[in-house]
Structure formats: structure tokens, C-alpha cells
Amino acid sequence: MRRRTAFWLAMLTGVLVVLMALGFALMQPAALPPPVS
Amino acid sequence: VTGRAFAWIGIYLLLVVAPLVVLLAGPMPPGRGFWWDFSMALGFAGMAMMGIQFALTARFKRASAPFGVDIIYLFHRYLALIALALVLAHFAILWLLYEEALGELDPRVARWELTVGRLALVCFVLTVVTSEFRRFLRIPYLAWRISHVALATVGFAAAVAHIGGVGYYTDAPFKRVLWLAVTLIWLLLLVWLRLVKPWDQRRHPYRVVEVRPERSNSWTLALEPDGHAGVTRFKPGQFAWLTLRGSPFGLREHPFSMASAPERLPRIEFGIKELGDFTGEIGTVKLGEVAYLDAPYGVFSVDTYPEAPGFAFVIGGIGITPAMSMLRSLAARGDRRPLRLFYGNSSWDEVVFREEIEELAGRLDLTVVHILQDAPEGWEGETGYVDKAVLERHLPADRRTRLQYFLCGPTPMAHAAEAALRELGVPAHHIQNEIFELV
Numbered sequence: 001m002r003r004r005t006a007f008w009l010a011m012l013t014g015v016l017v018v019l020m021a022l023g024f025a026l027m028q029p030a031a032l033p034p035p036v037s
Numbered sequence: 038v039t040g041r042a043f044a045w046i047g048i049y050l051l052l053v054v055a056p057l058v059v060l061l062a063g064p065m066p067p068g069r070g071f072w073w074d075f076s077m078a079l080g081f082a083g084m085a086m087m088g089i090q091f092a093l094t095a096r097f098k099r100a101s102a103p104f105g106v107d108i109i110y111l112f113h114r115y116l117a118l119i120a121l122a123l124v125l126a127h128f129a130i131l132w133l134l135y136e137e138a139l140g141e142l143d144p145r146v147a148r149w150e151l152t153v154g155r156l157a158l159v160c161f162v163l164t165v166v167t168s169e170f171r172r173f174l175r176i177p178y179l180a181w182r183i184s185h186v187a188l189a190t191v192g193f194a195a196a197v198a199h200i201g202g203v204g205y206y207t208d209a210p211f212k213r214v215l216w217l218a219v220t221l222i223w224l225l226l227l228v229w230l231r232l233v234k235p236w237d238q239r240r241h242p243y244r245v246v247e248v249r250p251e252r253s254n255s256w257t258l259a260l261e262p263d264g265h266a267g268v269t270r271f272k273p274g275q276f277a278w279l280t281l282r283g284s285p286f287g288l289r290e291h292p293f294s295m296a297s298a299p300e301r302l303p304r305i306e307f308g309i310k311e312l313g314d315f316t317g318e319i320g321t322v323k324l325g326e327v328a329y330l331d332a333p334y335g336v337f338s339v340d341t342y343p344e345a346p347g348f349a350f351v352i353g354g355i356g357i358t359p360a361m362s363m364l365r366s367l368a369a370r371g372d373r374r375p376l377r378l379f380y381g382n383s384s385w386d387e388v389v390f391r392e393e394i395e396e397l398a399g400r401l402d403l404t405v406v407h408i409l410q411d412a413p414e415g416w417e418g419e420t421g422y423v424d425k426a427v428l429e430r431h432l433p434a435d436r437r438t439r440l441q442y443f444l445c446g447p448t449p450m451a452h453a454a455e456a457a458l459r460e461l462g463v464p465a466h467h468i469q470n471e472i473f474e475l476v
Binding site for chain 1: 046050053054057060061065067068069070071072073074075077078079081082085086104105108109111112115116118119122123135138465469470472
């Protein structure tokens, strides 16, 4: 029971941060070319 | 307790998303295309989760109490896999789509902030691989712990330097201040965990007052505080991190369930079976030797469920120790609730605490069911493993679903017993599983 809760909370965290990362990438204004090292 | 648990989960989620919110807040520098920006955000997300990892294993009593620290360690493991996946995705996107941005691999000519980024990545991969495959790679526990702390610390520090060095998304002054604050909090956490806490343990030593041989290559190790009050209370069934023959700074501690009842405090007893390098030496411990404790932890206790109409313990081998603590404590309190003990062992001679359990059965409303794999001649009790049929035979049909169950033993046994109880209609929240095989 607790094991399952821990697993799903970890998954939820992962999904949450990936969604936020997606949001961030989609919200970015006009694109500059990526830098070159 | 549930309200408090939800509050801590809320705080945890806020901490995880905070760096991303900071990233999104205020004026943003121009984007560089979807995949580039997505990769950057994944890097920040992975980093935020890595930072939380240090707090999760810091054993904050207040934060871990509603869940049990064992499950928090398991959570730490799950999160590590996700955080590593995010950080690897961050790198993989750049490597596949923007390889020229990564520049040279050779650290002598590469940009330093990209080299530390790669260092962080290697550290994180090694941290996870050595933990997930510790047994397979045959890494001794102590070597694993020291390398785990070192790799995680170096990896995180390198990642902070990487973000600061690249600086593209953290250039706004307020973002710099916030990142600095996050880093500072992490450093304080490290100092507290690795210096302040061990120092406090060293000021509160314990002495070994008894080392008693038990059946099945097991020992009872009894400790008493030396010059201080010691642990003032614990719930029977909880566990402690024990350091023997080493400094509390040395990461030589091991988790063990307390086997004695809290009614016997300040004396604390552990039941320890000779299984590895550390436990193999227990028999050579001398009276008067110094020990250090970090305790108590865990929710595996009858006291977590004061309203339960009765309890059943499903135990394999040395998993008996937390159950002994609970049985001894219930006996000391004169508790008359019905109790069942299913106790699986390889043979009759291996049944640790056998005589005392018989004696406790006389003082409690306790029915003991021994299950032996290798039964002696003339044995009329149960044989084989703790399975559904055994449980069904000995659990009262009318009360079966209302009892609170405690499972402790080898992981396959505990899993099988849990599945069997679920098939018998026992609700999941009535089954407590002690998870002690953490790495």
C-alpha cells in the first residue's frame, strides 16, 4: 500500500516537472539560434 | 496523521517545482527553439529533484513520521530514477540535435561549465547504478555508503556550478539570489547531516551492557545510555540506526529494529542475525563497548493503530525482532486484544526467541502458528511456507478483515503473504510491510 503510494507519487512528480518543462519550452518567445561552443 | 501527510507532500511538490517556477518567472531571455528550451527545462527539473534527494534521506523526524522513514528511502530510490532520466534527457537532446553546442569533450580545451556538467552527469549515473545494482556488483555496504555520499555531493556541486557557469537562464539578479539561496540551503543541510548530527551522537554515547546468544546464529545486543537520558520513548516495532566500533562521522551505521519494549527504557535491545560483514562480528562485541544510536524511526508499530481490534504478525526468520518488541510491550501493558503470530522458519532449532514467545503466549491472548520448512519427526504443526492456506486455516473468519497485519521477513515472503491476505479480503490499509532491504 505505502509502496504503491510512493511509486505513484514519484511518477506524479516526474509527470508534473516534465509538463512544466514542456510549458516552459512552448512559452519561450522568438527563437535565437543555439550557441556553438 | 493523513492531514499532516498531505501537508508534507504539498511542501515537497512545491520544493520540486520551485526552481522551474523561478526559471519561468520574470523577464525571460529569448528562446532558442522548442527542443533546446525543453532540454534546458528538463535539466532544471532533474536538478531540482536531485536537490530534494538530500532532504529526503536527512531523516527529519517530523517530516518522516507520517509515512515511515523506510518508505521515504524507497521514494528516494524511485525519484532518483526519474531525476536521472530527466538529466539524461537534457543531455541526450543536446547531443542528438545540437551536438556542436556541446563542443570539445577534452576538459583541457572544453568550456569549464560544460565539463562540470558532464562530470555531474557521470556522478549521477554512477550514484544510481551502484545503488540499484549494489548486490549484483558485490559492493560492500560501507564502501557503497561512502561512495554514495561522495558521488551525490560532488555531482550536485558540479551541477550547481554548471548552471551558474552557463548562466543563460539565471542571469537576472533576483534569479541569481534565489539560486544562491537554494545552494546555501543545500550546503547547510550537508553540514547538519554530516557534522552537526554525528557530533551530537558522539556527545550521547551508549554502552553495550549485554551480548546474549540466541538461536539461529543470532544475538541479543543490549545498550544503555552513558551519562545521558538516552532515547526517552519509542513505539514498539520502530527501528534505529546503530553504529558499533566506529565514529558517528564514519557512515558505519546500520538500521536494526528494536526488539525490546519501550517499557524497559533506557535499556534498548536489538535482535541481530549474523548475515554480513557487520552482523558477523556481533558475537565478538565486548561489554562496555561504545555504541551510537539514531532513533527512533518507522511506523511499523501496534501503536500506530491504537483502535485496531486485534493484530496479526506474519514473520519470517529474524524479522521477528520488531514483533518481539510489540509482543513484549503489549504484555507489559496487560493488553488483552487477540493476537496471531505466523512465524516461518527453516527448522525448529532456528526459531529465534522460541521459549520467550511461549511464555508471552501465556500472558497475552496470543495464538502462535509455527511454519517449518524442515519439520522434525512427529511435528504436527504447519510445514512449508506462510501461504494463503495456512493463513486461512488459522485466522478467525469473522474478524479476519478487521485485524491489523504486520509483515516482516525476506522480501519474497512478505510479498507472497501480502498477496495472500489481499485474496482473503483484507483491505490494503490493514497490511503493514516493513521494508528493510533498502539497497
